[in-house]
Ligand SMILES: Cc1cc2nc3c(=O)[nH]c(=O)nc-3n(C[C@H](O)[C@H](O)[C@H](O)COP(=O)(O)OP(=O)(O)OC[C@H]3O[C@@H](n4cnc5c(N)ncnc54)[C@H](O)[C@@H]3O)c2cc1C
């Protein structure tokens with residue numbers, strides 16, 4: 001089975017979130033990038049498990065600039081066979097998805113896995129867009145995935161529960177918690193990653209449909225009101241009269 | 247000019263549906279709803295009270311590809327230039343598809359009514375806001391639940407059957423598992439949550455009692471779900487469920503940044519922790535430095551007392 005895993009980067013969660021150029025750009029100064037945890041822990045590791053069980057190959061694909069190569073190598077160290085970087089700044093989800101779609105159309109994958117979302121900008125858009133562009137089914141927020149021949153059985157979140165469904169492949173599946181256990185790359189993996197192929201392909205000519213114009217930080221939270229642990233009646237009364245939430 | 251709102255009525259018409267119709271009304275043009283699902287005619291007509299002038303319903307439609315075709319057909323039929331979703335699980339599967347089909351820019355997770363041509367969203371796990379411009383004539387917005395208050399006061403509207411010719415379903419549902427009687431976490435307005443400070447799964451009884459007294463859902467930190475003290479669907483945070491209830495009570499949770507990422511959209515946060523230096527207090531509205539094993543049962547009693555006197 002040929003598997004494609006879409007890998008994005010995200011700022012390390014302890015990064016300070018700040019903006020520059022009149023609040024129009026994310027301030028990357030001092031920011032460490034990691035592989036987006038959903039892409040790494042869930043999508044990539046499940047793809048590797050499927051390959052280990054049934055053979056095939058795992059390709060990872062990133063839309064990004066040369067600065068992202070170090071993040072791509074981190075993902076290769078976990079075990080993917082090869083990487084493809086589509087050489088472009090991912091300006092919005094549509095642009096990103098159309099780039100990946102061009103590549104996926106030319107290379108015919110059985111299954112494309114994405115993470116649930118990037119934690120910086122788009123919020124669960126790329127996978128569905130990719131599926132529509134490839135005209136294949138998309139199952140979002142999958143927590144389990146098994147493949148039997150030409151069908152995949154997927155467990156996914158629904159309001160207040162889970163649904164088990166069956167879909168024919170090729171398909172696009174976005175991966176959430178439950179899919180697999182995090183793998184820590186070992187020394188051998190890290191060494192091997194240095195020599196694995198990282199192919200850079202030129203970007204296709206596609207538009208962006210949206211643009212981030214500016215950012216702002218939420219207003220600072222008022223100081224926390226401390227309550228005597230003996231006096232929970234006071235808390236209840238504050239929640240009722242002041243906060244008006246009960 | 248008109249606005250189209252998509253509603254999945256499979257679980258009835260909930261608050262989120264009223265929010266999106268109210269939101270669409272605030273965009274200033276005529277609002278049509280296109281729905282699938284099983285809600286009856288009266289429930290659908292009720293959307294008129296929140297600003298819909300008409301509801302079109304195709305009950306044969308189920309899977310995301312069919313819904314995409316149905317909404318696209320409805321947008322063509324009504325000439326809508328904006329489509330609004332509630333940013334729920336269905337929207338996450340459908341709105342991106344529709345964006346490609348209509349070639350309409352999508353903003354997902356809007357938290358406010360657009361100012362001029364910009365839509366406000368959460369970015370960086372709720373640590374900042376972004377203002378997004380949609381550069382296409384046709385626009386799609388999905389609204390984060392609990393972002394605006396529904397505004398009723400209108401009158402019921404007409405409901406029409408809509409033959410959307412949405413084609414076949416590609417996804418075959420084999421089984422649906424839903425814990426009975428529990429409040430689904432993403433929809434809960436009140437949430438009681440606990441972490442490793444509770445020492446073991448046997449101590450969750452007091453958390454459940456407080457939750458049931460308040461009519462709240464229960465949640466937990468990630469290590470607690472990882473060790474198997476609590477079910478995985480209760481895990482909130484950056485890698486778990488993101489929630490924004492009116493009230494979030496956290497006991498024995500340190501308030502790591504990855505935990506906060508999933509709960510910092512809560513309107514009011516109450517933190518109970520033995521350690522006055524716990525980072526969670528910085529994000530809290532009300533703080534109690536104390537032992538959860540004493541404070542939680544005491545709070546449950548106080549809630550009981552409050553309810554019986556109100
Ligand atoms: C990439 C990444 C993603 C992550 N995603 C998530 C996520 O989605 N969600 C998440 O929750 N975590 C996540 N984590 C883990 C996170 O960093 C913390 O380790 C975790 O939230 C800590 O859980 P905790 O507060 O329950 O436990 P601890 O950090 O052990 O804190 C226990 C707290 O309980 C207090 N306490 C002890 N006894 C009592 C008592 N009797 N009464 C009251 N208080 C008491 C202690 O003072 C302490 O503050 C993630 C980590 C990483 C690296």
Ligand SMILES: Nc1ncnc2c1ncn2[C@@H]1O[C@H](COP(=O)(O)O)[C@@H](O)[C@H]1O
Nearest residue numbers: 006063114115117118122123124125126
């Ligand atoms: N620049 C990118 N390159 C490759 N894959 C991406 C990129 N951005 C997003 N993705 C994939 O799409 C998923 C959903 O992203 P998003 O729509 O941004 O929330 C991510 O988890 C990744 O798997």
